[in-house]
Amino acid sequence: MNLYDLTVPQLLKMLHNADAWLVAATKHAEAKKFDVNHLMKARLAPDQFALDRQIQAMCDNAKFIAGRLTGKEWPAHPDTEAAFDQLRTRIAAVVSYLETFKPDDFAGAGDRKIVLPWMQDKWMTGDEYVAEFALPNFYFHAVTAYAILRHNGVELGKRDFLGNVPMHS
Amino acid sequence: MNLYDLTVPQLLKMLHNADAWLVAATKHAEAKKFDVNHLMKARLAPDQFALDRQIQAMCDNAKFIAGRLTGKEWPAHPDTEAAFDQLRTRIAAVVSYLETFKPDDFAGAGDRKIVLPWMQDKWMTGDEYVAEFALPNFYFHAVTAYAILRHNGVELGKRDFLGNVPMHS
Numbered sequence: 001m002n003l004y005d006l007t008v009p010q011l012l013k014m015l016h017n018a019d020a021w022l023v024a025a026t027k028h029a030e031a032k033k034f035d036v037n038h039l040m041k042a043r044l045a046p047d048q049f050a051l052d053r054q055i056q057a058m059c060d061n062a063k064f065i066a067g068r069l070t071g072k073e074w075p076a077h078p079d080t081e082a083a084f085d086q087l088r089t090r091i092a093a094v095v096s097y098l099e100t101f102k103p104d105d106f107a108g109a110g111d112r113k114i115v116l117p118w119m120q121d122k123w124m125t126g127d128e129y130v131a132e133f134a135l136p137n138f139y140f141h142a143v144t145a146y147a148i149l150r151h152n153g154v155e156l157g158k159r160d161f162l163g164n165v166p167m168h169s
Numbered sequence: 170m171n172l173y174d175l176t177v178p179q180l181l182k183m184l185h186n187a188d189a190w191l192v193a194a195t196k197h198a199e200a201k202k203f204d205v206n207h208l209m210k211a212r213l214a215p216d217q218f219a220l221d222r223q224i225q226a227m228c229d230n231a232k233f234i235a236g237r238l239t240g241k242e243w244p245a246h247p248d249t250e251a252a253f254d255q256l257r258t259r260i261a262a263v264v265s266y267l268e269t270f271k272p273d274d275f276a277g278a279g280d281r282k283i284v285l286p287w288m289q290d291k292w293m294t295g296d297e298y299v300a301e302f303a304l305p306n307f308y309f310h311a312v313t314a315y316a317i318l319r320h321n322g323v324e325l326g327k328r329d330f331l332g333n334v335p336m337h338s
Contacts, residue, residue, distance in 0.1 A: 001171075001172060003170060006175070006296075006300050010300045044316050044319060045319040045320055045322075122337060122338050125337075127174060130175070132182070132334050132335060139305065139312060143309050147213050151214055162306065165301050165302050167291040169291050169292075
Protein backbone atom coordinates (compact mmCIF):
# COMPACT_ATOMS: atom_id res chain seq x y z
CA MET A 1 0.00 0.00 0.00
CA ASN A 2 1.35 3.41 -1.02
CA LEU A 3 1.96 5.58 2.02
CA TYR A 4 0.24 8.52 0.33
CA ASP A 5 -2.98 6.52 -0.01
CA LEU A 6 -2.74 5.42 3.58
CA THR A 7 -2.23 8.91 4.98
CA VAL A 8 -3.06 12.09 3.06
CA PRO A 9 -6.66 11.43 1.92
CA GLN A 10 -7.60 9.97 5.30
CA LEU A 11 -5.92 12.75 7.26
CA LEU A 12 -7.78 15.28 5.11
CA LYS A 13 -11.06 13.52 5.77
CA MET A 14 -10.45 13.41 9.52
CA LEU A 15 -9.54 17.11 9.56
CA HIS A 16 -12.78 17.91 7.75
CA ASN A 17 -14.62 15.69 10.24
CA ALA A 18 -13.01 17.52 13.16
CA ASP A 19 -14.04 20.85 11.68
CA ALA A 20 -17.62 19.54 11.57
CA TRP A 21 -17.37 18.53 15.25
CA LEU A 22 -16.44 22.13 16.09
CA VAL A 23 -19.41 23.37 14.04
CA ALA A 24 -21.70 20.93 15.89
CA ALA A 25 -20.34 22.18 19.21
CA THR A 26 -21.01 25.77 18.16
CA LYS A 27 -24.62 24.95 17.29
CA HIS A 28 -25.00 23.07 20.57
CA ALA A 29 -23.69 26.09 22.49
CA GLU A 30 -26.05 28.43 20.66
CA ALA A 31 -29.01 26.18 21.47
CA LYS A 32 -27.97 25.96 25.12
CA LYS A 33 -27.09 29.68 25.22
CA PHE A 34 -23.49 29.40 26.38
CA ASP A 35 -20.27 30.66 24.84
CA VAL A 36 -18.81 27.77 22.87
CA ASN A 37 -15.35 28.99 23.78
CA HIS A 38 -15.97 27.75 27.32
CA LEU A 39 -15.14 24.37 25.80
CA MET A 40 -11.64 25.45 24.72
CA LYS A 41 -10.19 24.37 28.08
CA ALA A 42 -12.47 21.39 28.65
CA ARG A 43 -10.52 18.24 29.41
CA LEU A 44 -11.22 14.68 30.57
CA ALA A 45 -8.53 14.64 33.27
CA PRO A 46 -6.75 17.53 34.97
CA ASP A 47 -3.35 16.36 33.71
CA GLN A 48 -4.46 15.84 30.11
CA PHE A 49 -4.47 18.33 27.22
CA ALA A 50 -7.66 20.39 26.90
CA LEU A 51 -9.73 20.53 23.73
CA ASP A 52 -7.71 23.37 22.19
CA ARG A 53 -4.44 21.47 22.55
CA GLN A 54 -6.01 18.23 21.28
CA ILE A 55 -7.07 19.96 18.07
CA GLN A 56 -3.69 21.65 17.75
CA ALA A 57 -1.93 18.30 18.25
CA MET A 58 -4.22 16.61 15.73
CA CYS A 59 -3.32 19.33 13.21
CA ASP A 60 0.38 19.08 14.01
CA ASN A 61 0.43 15.32 13.64
CA ALA A 62 -1.27 15.54 10.26
CA LYS A 63 1.29 18.00 8.89
CA PHE A 64 4.22 16.16 10.49
CA ILE A 65 3.14 12.88 8.87
CA ALA A 66 3.10 14.33 5.36
CA GLY A 67 6.20 16.45 5.91
CA ARG A 68 8.34 13.78 7.53
CA LEU A 69 7.45 11.05 5.05
CA THR A 70 8.33 13.27 2.09
CA GLY A 71 11.13 15.34 3.54
CA LYS A 72 9.23 18.57 2.88
CA GLU A 73 9.01 21.62 5.10
CA TRP A 74 5.79 22.14 7.01
CA PRO A 75 4.23 25.44 8.05
CA ALA A 76 4.79 26.63 11.63
CA HIS A 77 1.76 27.19 13.86
CA PRO A 78 2.49 28.77 17.26
CA ASP A 79 -0.49 27.37 19.22
CA THR A 80 -2.03 30.75 19.92
CA GLU A 81 -5.63 29.86 19.06
CA ALA A 82 -7.95 31.25 21.72
CA ALA A 83 -11.38 30.60 20.18
CA PHE A 84 -13.24 28.03 18.14
CA ASP A 85 -13.06 30.03 14.91
CA GLN A 86 -9.28 30.17 15.28
CA LEU A 87 -9.12 26.40 15.72
CA ARG A 88 -11.12 26.08 12.52
CA THR A 89 -8.65 28.37 10.76
CA ARG A 90 -5.80 26.19 12.02
CA ILE A 91 -7.51 23.10 10.63
CA ALA A 92 -8.06 24.86 7.30
CA ALA A 93 -4.38 25.80 7.12
CA VAL A 94 -3.31 22.17 7.54
CA VAL A 95 -5.90 21.05 5.00
CA SER A 96 -4.39 23.50 2.50
CA TYR A 97 -0.91 22.19 3.26
CA LEU A 98 -1.92 18.53 2.84
CA GLU A 99 -3.65 19.31 -0.43
CA THR A 100 -0.28 20.27 -1.96
CA PHE A 101 0.92 16.63 -1.78
CA LYS A 102 0.79 14.11 -4.60
CA PRO A 103 1.35 10.34 -4.48
CA ASP A 104 4.73 10.74 -6.23
CA ASP A 105 5.97 12.82 -3.31
CA PHE A 106 5.85 9.63 -1.22
CA ALA A 107 8.17 7.56 -3.42
CA GLY A 108 10.52 5.66 -1.09
CA ALA A 109 8.76 7.06 1.99
CA GLY A 110 8.46 3.63 3.63
CA ASP A 111 12.25 3.27 3.78
CA ARG A 112 12.96 6.87 4.76
CA LYS A 113 14.74 7.32 8.10
CA ILE A 114 12.41 9.21 10.41
CA VAL A 115 14.01 10.95 13.41
CA LEU A 116 11.59 12.34 15.96
CA PRO A 117 12.73 15.25 18.17
CA TRP A 118 13.10 13.07 21.29
CA MET A 119 14.94 10.20 19.55
CA GLN A 120 18.41 11.77 19.70
CA ASP A 121 20.57 9.70 17.30
CA LYS A 122 17.99 6.92 16.85
CA TRP A 123 15.50 6.53 14.01
CA MET A 124 12.61 4.45 12.67
CA THR A 125 11.62 3.68 9.10
CA GLY A 126 8.77 5.49 7.40
CA ASP A 127 6.69 2.31 7.48
CA GLU A 128 7.28 1.88 11.21
CA TYR A 129 6.58 5.56 11.82
CA VAL A 130 3.19 5.36 10.12
CA ALA A 131 2.07 2.10 11.74
CA GLU A 132 3.45 2.46 15.24
CA PHE A 133 3.66 6.18 15.95
CA ALA A 134 2.05 8.55 13.46
CA LEU A 135 -1.41 7.04 13.03
CA PRO A 136 -1.83 5.96 16.68
CA ASN A 137 -0.80 9.43 17.81
CA PHE A 138 -3.00 11.23 15.29
CA TYR A 139 -6.03 9.18 16.29
CA PHE A 140 -5.18 9.61 19.97
CA HIS A 141 -5.71 13.35 19.67
CA ALA A 142 -8.63 13.09 17.22
CA VAL A 143 -10.58 10.67 19.43
CA THR A 144 -9.79 12.61 22.60
CA ALA A 145 -11.04 15.86 21.04
CA TYR A 146 -14.20 14.06 19.93
CA ALA A 147 -14.61 12.49 23.41
CA ILE A 148 -14.27 15.86 25.15
CA LEU A 149 -17.12 17.21 23.03
CA ARG A 150 -19.26 14.09 23.58
CA HIS A 151 -18.60 14.33 27.33
CA ASN A 152 -19.89 17.90 27.21
CA GLY A 153 -23.15 16.97 25.54
CA VAL A 154 -22.41 17.81 21.92
CA GLU A 155 -24.55 15.57 19.72
CA LEU A 156 -22.07 13.52 17.74
CA GLY A 157 -21.98 9.86 16.80
CA LYS A 158 -19.64 7.35 15.27
CA ARG A 159 -20.58 8.43 11.76
CA ASP A 160 -19.41 11.98 12.58
CA PHE A 161 -16.14 10.49 13.73
CA LEU A 162 -15.52 8.32 10.69
CA GLY A 163 -17.07 10.49 7.99
CA ASN A 164 -18.09 8.89 4.72
CA VAL A 165 -16.48 5.54 3.92
CA PRO A 166 -16.00 4.08 0.43
CA MET A 167 -18.91 2.02 -0.93
CA HIS A 168 -18.52 0.47 -4.35
CA SER A 169 -21.22 -1.44 -6.18
CA MET B 170 3.52 -1.45 2.66
CA ASN B 171 2.37 -5.00 3.31
CA LEU B 172 -0.99 -4.98 5.08
CA TYR B 173 0.27 -7.57 7.56
CA ASP B 174 3.04 -5.22 8.70
CA LEU B 175 0.58 -2.37 8.97
CA THR B 176 -1.92 -4.28 11.08
CA VAL B 177 -1.08 -7.48 12.97
CA PRO B 178 2.04 -6.46 14.92
CA GLN B 179 0.56 -3.08 15.82
CA LEU B 180 -2.82 -4.53 16.81
CA LEU B 181 -1.01 -7.04 19.01
CA LYS B 182 0.97 -4.26 20.64
CA MET B 183 -2.15 -2.16 21.27
CA LEU B 184 -3.94 -5.18 22.79
CA HIS B 185 -1.00 -5.74 25.12
CA ASN B 186 -1.05 -2.02 25.96
CA ALA B 187 -4.78 -2.19 26.73
CA ASP B 188 -4.19 -5.17 29.00
CA ALA B 189 -1.64 -3.07 30.87
CA TRP B 190 -4.19 -0.23 31.23
CA LEU B 191 -6.54 -2.70 32.91
CA VAL B 192 -3.74 -3.83 35.22
CA ALA B 193 -2.99 -0.18 36.07
CA ALA B 194 -6.68 0.40 36.81
CA THR B 195 -6.72 -2.64 39.09
CA LYS B 196 -3.72 -1.34 41.04
CA HIS B 197 -5.32 2.11 41.24
CA ALA B 198 -8.53 0.56 42.63
CA GLU B 199 -6.58 -1.44 45.20
CA ALA B 200 -4.75 1.69 46.35
CA LYS B 201 -8.01 3.65 46.55
CA LYS B 202 -9.84 0.69 48.13
CA PHE B 203 -12.67 0.36 45.63
CA ASP B 204 -13.78 -2.56 43.49
CA VAL B 205 -12.16 -2.09 40.07
CA ASN B 206 -15.25 -3.61 38.47
CA HIS B 207 -17.11 -0.42 39.32
CA LEU B 208 -15.30 0.90 36.24
CA MET B 209 -16.87 -1.70 33.92
CA LYS B 210 -19.85 0.57 33.25
CA ALA B 211 -17.96 3.88 33.38
CA ARG B 212 -18.60 5.99 30.29
CA LEU B 213 -17.88 9.52 29.10
CA ALA B 214 -21.41 10.24 27.89
CA PRO B 215 -24.69 8.50 28.79
CA ASP B 216 -25.28 7.49 25.17
CA GLN B 217 -21.78 6.13 24.58
CA PHE B 218 -20.46 2.61 25.14
CA ALA B 219 -19.09 1.97 28.64
CA LEU B 220 -15.57 0.69 29.30
CA ASP B 221 -16.53 -2.98 28.98
CA ARG B 222 -18.02 -2.46 25.53
CA GLN B 223 -15.09 -0.30 24.41
CA ILE B 224 -12.66 -3.10 25.23
CA GLN B 225 -14.92 -5.67 23.58
CA ALA B 226 -15.17 -3.50 20.46
CA MET B 227 -11.42 -2.97 20.40
CA CYS B 228 -10.96 -6.76 20.55
CA ASP B 229 -13.60 -7.36 17.88
CA ASN B 230 -12.09 -4.81 15.52
CA ALA B 231 -8.67 -6.40 15.88
CA LYS B 232 -9.92 -9.88 14.99
CA PHE B 233 -12.18 -8.56 12.21
CA ILE B 234 -9.25 -6.74 10.59
CA ALA B 235 -7.09 -9.86 10.39
CA GLY B 236 -9.99 -12.15 9.49
CA ARG B 237 -11.53 -9.94 6.81
CA LEU B 238 -8.23 -9.07 5.12
CA THR B 239 -7.27 -12.75 4.85
CA GLY B 240 -10.69 -14.38 4.41
CA LYS B 241 -10.18 -16.50 7.53
CA GLU B 242 -12.76 -17.34 10.16
CA TRP B 243 -12.51 -15.53 13.46
CA PRO B 244 -13.50 -16.82 16.90
CA ALA B 245 -16.90 -15.77 18.27
CA HIS B 246 -17.01 -13.85 21.56
CA PRO B 247 -20.51 -13.28 22.99
CA ASP B 248 -19.79 -10.09 25.00
CA THR B 249 -20.59 -11.65 28.36
CA GLU B 250 -17.57 -10.30 30.25
CA ALA B 251 -18.70 -8.97 33.64
CA ALA B 252 -15.38 -8.27 35.34
CA PHE B 253 -11.91 -6.94 34.60
CA ASP B 254 -10.28 -10.38 34.66
CA GLN B 255 -12.76 -11.53 32.01
CA LEU B 256 -11.91 -8.55 29.81
CA ARG B 257 -8.26 -9.52 30.15
CA THR B 258 -9.13 -13.08 29.10
CA ARG B 259 -10.96 -11.69 26.07
CA ILE B 260 -7.90 -9.65 25.11
CA ALA B 261 -5.69 -12.72 25.53
CA ALA B 262 -7.98 -14.75 23.26
CA VAL B 263 -7.69 -12.19 20.47
CA VAL B 264 -3.93 -11.99 20.96
CA SER B 265 -3.74 -15.78 20.49
CA TYR B 266 -5.86 -15.54 17.35
CA LEU B 267 -3.75 -12.74 15.83
CA GLU B 268 -0.57 -14.66 16.59
CA THR B 269 -1.67 -17.39 14.14
CA PHE B 270 -1.26 -15.01 11.17
CA LYS B 271 1.76 -14.77 8.93
CA PRO B 272 2.63 -12.12 6.32
CA ASP B 273 1.86 -14.57 3.49
CA ASP B 274 -1.74 -14.80 4.68
CA PHE B 275 -2.14 -11.19 3.55
CA ALA B 276 -1.13 -11.72 -0.09
CA GLY B 277 -3.59 -9.75 -2.22
CA ALA B 278 -5.36 -8.39 0.84
CA GLY B 279 -5.27 -4.81 -0.45
CA ASP B 280 -7.43 -5.71 -3.44
CA ARG B 281 -9.79 -8.04 -1.56
CA LYS B 282 -13.45 -6.98 -1.59
CA ILE B 283 -14.48 -6.25 1.97
CA VAL B 284 -18.21 -6.30 2.73
CA LEU B 285 -19.20 -4.99 6.15
CA PRO B 286 -22.48 -6.23 7.68
CA TRP B 287 -24.30 -2.92 7.08
CA MET B 288 -23.09 -2.45 3.49
CA GLN B 289 -25.72 -4.70 1.87
CA ASP B 290 -24.46 -5.30 -1.68
CA LYS B 291 -21.72 -2.65 -1.55
CA TRP B 292 -18.04 -3.20 -0.79
CA MET B 293 -14.69 -1.50 -0.26
CA THR B 294 -11.18 -2.68 -1.09
CA GLY B 295 -8.88 -4.07 1.59
CA ASP B 296 -6.69 -0.97 1.29
CA GLU B 297 -9.67 1.34 1.74
CA TYR B 298 -10.96 -0.76 4.61
CA VAL B 299 -7.69 -0.48 6.51
CA ALA B 300 -7.15 3.24 5.94
CA GLU B 301 -10.69 4.59 6.20
CA PHE B 302 -12.58 2.19 8.44
CA ALA B 303 -10.61 -0.47 10.28
CA LEU B 304 -7.79 1.54 11.85
CA PRO B 305 -9.92 4.62 12.65
CA ASN B 306 -12.53 2.39 14.27
CA PHE B 307 -9.98 0.32 16.20
CA TYR B 308 -8.30 3.44 17.56
CA PHE B 309 -11.68 4.99 18.32
CA HIS B 310 -12.43 2.25 20.82
CA ALA B 311 -8.85 1.99 22.09
CA VAL B 312 -8.56 5.71 22.82
CA THR B 313 -12.03 5.89 24.35
CA ALA B 314 -11.24 3.00 26.70
CA TYR B 315 -8.01 4.75 27.67
CA ALA B 316 -9.84 8.07 28.12
CA ILE B 317 -12.47 6.50 30.41
CA LEU B 318 -9.70 5.22 32.66
CA ARG B 319 -7.85 8.55 32.60
CA HIS B 320 -11.09 10.36 33.40
CA ASN B 321 -11.48 8.09 36.44
CA GLY B 322 -8.05 8.90 37.81
CA VAL B 323 -6.04 5.90 36.63
CA GLU B 324 -2.43 6.98 36.23
CA LEU B 325 -1.66 6.49 32.57
CA GLY B 326 0.20 8.61 30.07
CA LYS B 327 0.86 8.77 26.36
CA ARG B 328 3.65 6.22 26.62
CA ASP B 329 1.18 3.71 28.08
CA PHE B 330 -1.07 4.37 25.12
CA LEU B 331 1.61 3.97 22.44
CA GLY B 332 3.77 1.30 24.03
CA ASN B 333 7.33 0.90 22.84
CA VAL B 334 8.14 2.36 19.44
CA PRO B 335 10.95 1.21 17.15
CA MET B 336 14.31 2.87 17.69
CA HIS B 337 17.18 1.88 15.44
CA SER B 338 20.73 3.11 15.76
